[in-house]
Amino acid sequence: MAHDDALHMAHVLPGCQGDMVWNFKRAGQFDFACLIPGHYQAGMTGSITVLASGH
Numbered sequence: 001m002a003h004d005d006a007l008h009m010a011h012v013l014p015g016c017q018g019d020m021v022w023n024f025k026r027a028g029q030f031d032f033a034c035l036i037p038g039h040y041q042a043g044m045t046g047s048i049t050v051l052a053s054g055h
């Protein structure tokens, strides 16, 4: 994944929502995590599956 765009992360207050855009160059399974110190260790992580597009 290319980290060349400020839209790839979002900071939101508790109970609020935000938007971000991730552009994946290939299909696959990718792990993601919060970059705030201690949050990864606290389990603020996840996994996303990117499917190949039909074109």
Ligand SMILES: [Cu+2]
Pocket (backbone or CB within 6 Å): 034, 035, 036, 039, 040, 044
């Ligand atoms: Cu966090």
